[in-house]
Amino acid sequence: MMESIVAKGTPVREFKKQIIEEAKVQGIDCVLELDKMRLRDKIGVYPGTVYLDHQVIDAGKKMYVEPLKGLEKKHKAQRQVYVIRWRPSQCSVDPIEEIILDNYNGDPKDVIGKLSELSGVSVEYISYTEGKQFPVEISCLDIDNELIWYRIAGGYSLRLYDGRVIYYKDKRETKKELTDKERSEIQEAETARLEKIKECKSKHGL
Known part of the structure; x- marks a missing residue:
């Protein structure tokens, strides 16, 4: 998590450049590339609307920075x-x-x-x-x-x-019949995964 101060009316693309530089200064362990990242609304723990490069930043909102594997594909509409x-x-x-x-x-x-x-x-x-x-x-x-x-x-x-x-x-796939051991192993792994989600939501007051 990082905090950044942005001037009102700053275009999204310019804010991305600012985030990349500030992340380097703060030593954040995440490689960000200008054309392979997106900004989006942060609604609690949930990702919301994607901001496009030509849009203007709403300085009062919290946002997610999402690294992308390739170039941004989303455009208007x-x-x-x-x-x-x-x-x-x-x-x-x-x-x-x-x-x-x-x-x-x-x-x-x-x-x-x-x-x-x-x-x-x-x-x-x-x-x-x-x-x-x-x-x-x-x-x-x-x-x-x-x-x-x-x-x-x-x-x-x-x-x-x-x-x-x-x-x-x-829909052609048939459901696997699990053994007791397989069911127990999956249950253990899924319980741990869901607990992490609950902990994350709890930190955000959800």
């Missing part, structure tokens, strides 16, 4: 959404990824098309959940049963904003 692939046959999830939606109007076909491109799974075999806040507090043992799953034929309108999370899966 687009939505940035995190996606997590659930693999029932392994009782595990893939690392979190993101998709960028163009001129999104709530039509799930736009989302499913992006998920198909990302995963290689044909659109007719993709099931997806509604958008959740990041991070999602749910155990791998409960994903299949506690989340509501939709298909493209369902016509469910998907309300999404920057920073929301969608789980998706290949």
Whole structure:
């Protein structure tokens, strides 16, 4: 965490340059590159709206600095959404990824098309959940049963904003039958992970 003073009316791109220099001075262990980072609203522990380079900083807000693996892909009128692939046959999830939606109007076909491109799974075999806040507090043992799953034929309108999370899966996958030992090991790991999330939220008064 770092604090930075910014003048009212400063463009986002200029503030990014300032953050990079201040992070170096403060010895923060994070490599930041001007074209491979984004600023976004910090709502408690939740990531919110992404600020684009041409916009002006709201000096009264708290923000996240998010390092990116590649160049920023989000532009005006687009939505940035995190996606997590659930693999029932392994009782595990893939690392979190993101998709960028163009001129999104709530039509799930736009989302499913992006998920198909990302995963290689044909659109007719993709099931997806509604958008959740990041991070999602749910155990791998409960994903299949506690989340509501939709298909493209369902016509469910998907309300999404920057920073929301969608789980998706290949509906052809069968659920793995866990042994008692496997279930116990997963339960232990998931309990520890969820506890870290709760501790983080508690520090922010949530």
